Amino acid sequence: MKNNQNNSKSFEEYLKELENIVSEMESGNIPLDKALEMYERGINISQYCIKELEKAELKLKKLSKKIDGSFEVEDID
Amino acid sequence: MNLNLFEKEEKIYTISEITVQIKKLLESNFSQITIQGEISNFKKQSSGHIYFTLKDENAQINAIIWRSTAQNLKINLIDGMKVIARGYINVYEPSGRYQIIINLIQEIGLGELQIAFEKLKQKLLKEGLFDESHKKEIPRFPKSIGIVTSLSGAAIRDIISVISRRYPIVELIVYPVAVQGSEAPSEIVEGINAFNEYKKVDLIIIGRGGGSLEDLWAFNDEAVARAIYNSKIPIISAVGHHIDFTISDFVSDLRAPTPSVAGEFAVPDKREIIENIISYINSLYYYIDQRIQQHRKHILSIVKSYALNKPIDMLRRYQQKIDENLNIIETNIKHKIDLNFKLVDSYKKRLLSVNPNSILQRGYCIVEKKEKIISKGTELEINDSIKIVFQDSKREAIITK
Numbered sequence: 001m002k003n004n005q006n007n008s009k010s011f012e013e014y015l016k017e018l019e020n021i022v023s024e025m026e027s028g029n030i031p032l033d034k035a036l037e038m039y040e041r042g043i044n045i046s047q048y049c050i051k052e053l054e055k056a057e058l059k060l061k062k063l064s065k066k067i068d069g070s071f072e073v074e075d076i077d
Numbered sequence: 078m079n080l081n082l083f084e085k086e087e088k089i090y091t092i093s094e095i096t097v098q099i100k101k102l103l104e105s106n107f108s109q110i111t112i113q114g115e116i117s118n119f120k121k122q123s124s125g126h127i128y129f130t131l132k133d134e135n136a137q138i139n140a141i142i143w144r145s146t147a148q149n150l151k152i153n154l155i156d157g158m159k160v161i162a163r164g165y166i167n168v169y170e171p172s173g174r175y176q177i178i179i180n181l182i183q184e185i186g187l188g189e190l191q192i193a194f195e196k197l198k199q200k201l202l203k204e205g206l207f208d209e210s211h212k213k214e215i216p217r218f219p220k221s222i223g224i225v226t227s228l229s230g231a232a233i234r235d236i237i238s239v240i241s242r243r244y245p246i247v248e249l250i251v252y253p254v255a256v257q258g259s260e261a262p263s264e265i266v267e268g269i270n271a272f273n274e275y276k277k278v279d280l281i282i283i284g285r286g287g288g289s290l291e292d293l294w295a296f297n298d299e300a301v302a303r304a305i306y307n308s309k310i311p312i313i314s315a316v317g318h319h320i321d322f323t324i325s326d327f328v329s330d331l332r333a334p335t336p337s338v339a340g341e342f343a344v345p346d347k348r349e350i351i352e353n354i355i356s357y358i359n360s361l362y363y364y365i366d367q368r369i370q371q372h373r374k375h376i377l378s379i380v381k382s383y384a385l386n387k388p389i390d391m392l393r394r395y396q397q398k399i400d401e402n403l404n405i406i407e408t409n410i411k412h413k414i415d416l417n418f419k420l421v422d423s424y425k426k427r428l429l430s431v432n433p434n435s436i437l438q439r440g441y442c443i444v445e446k447k448e449k450i451i452s453k454g455t456e457l458e459i460n461d462s463i464k465i466v467f468q469d470s471k472r473e474a475i476i477t478k
Contacts (some may be wrong), residue, residue, distance in 0.1 A: 012218035050422040058241035
């Protein structure tokens, strides 16, 4: 999956898409060429999601409100 | 030039003298007093003596429990605890401070707190703050989680450890607050409101580790309860340990018995997700394989179908026809050959019938003269030597007449 797609879709949305592909394939009413396309897409998403989960490291931040009412989010370790 | 502001006969004390006076005055007047206040700056020295401050809204007094008393204490004193203490006032000359030396101390307000707790619970229950219908759904896959707790407490450590193990893909944003003491309720409210204003979190966890009823008291605060109720972002409350129930627990969208469990409620487990994805991959493979098998079967059935097999069928029929025709031709030819054979035979017979020999057999003779067949008598002259051919032999003769 390309990088520019990562930003546009969240992990959850990819999982949702995968679920949809599986249930649509399950219904069995898709022409073969479309089914093959969906199969390939499903496998790609699966691999992407597993990779994302395995490489992820928890991001820990601190929220504070400044005097002017704006928010500041800074990393903490 | 030395201007004397004081009267000549005015009594001038030394610091020690006046301190002794004060000490006598205070210690004799307050040799046994009972006071009530909240503990702060609690410190137990390695010597075994306990030092702290007792305070209320407007004043404070230093307090000491000597080791001999401290050894027999039945309760664990901590900051924020409200107590009744009996003791005497003592003046400590070296620093000019007065303090209370405590020889009896008891936690107070437990009954009062319980009553206040029940009263507030009933009030908010009637108002509908605990209604199930108002509770928001906890998102399955949060992208960002806001945490309102103390940065130095056990709660934040537990939450971080659970979430980084289960779902490290998420972002945790802490809004540090005091979780006990008089500032705690307003700071917790501030934290909840801050996340609602900031908006970029999908879920808020509020909470703290275990403690006494007073320690958890901020989470029984009415303002905190209303902030939770008014939050647009779902809130998991995780206050104290399994047995502790606070007002916050009743109002929040989900109550976790401990901060660690809050972490488990807040995010899915990556091992489960990966297992799910693997089962999805298997399903995908199964379905696509099924589709391919279906199509293969279909194609095979078409290959075997009558329509597709018609040409072959026709071919076979033609083949048969050809075979039949060949047979016909063969028999015809045979027949003709036979006929011809018969014809030949009859010709043979006819030929035979015209054979000169067969005439000889019937008694006719052939006359030859000098190897030439003589068919007319006029060809012969007297004394010609001729040969007469019989059926069995040739004889010679001479023409005499």
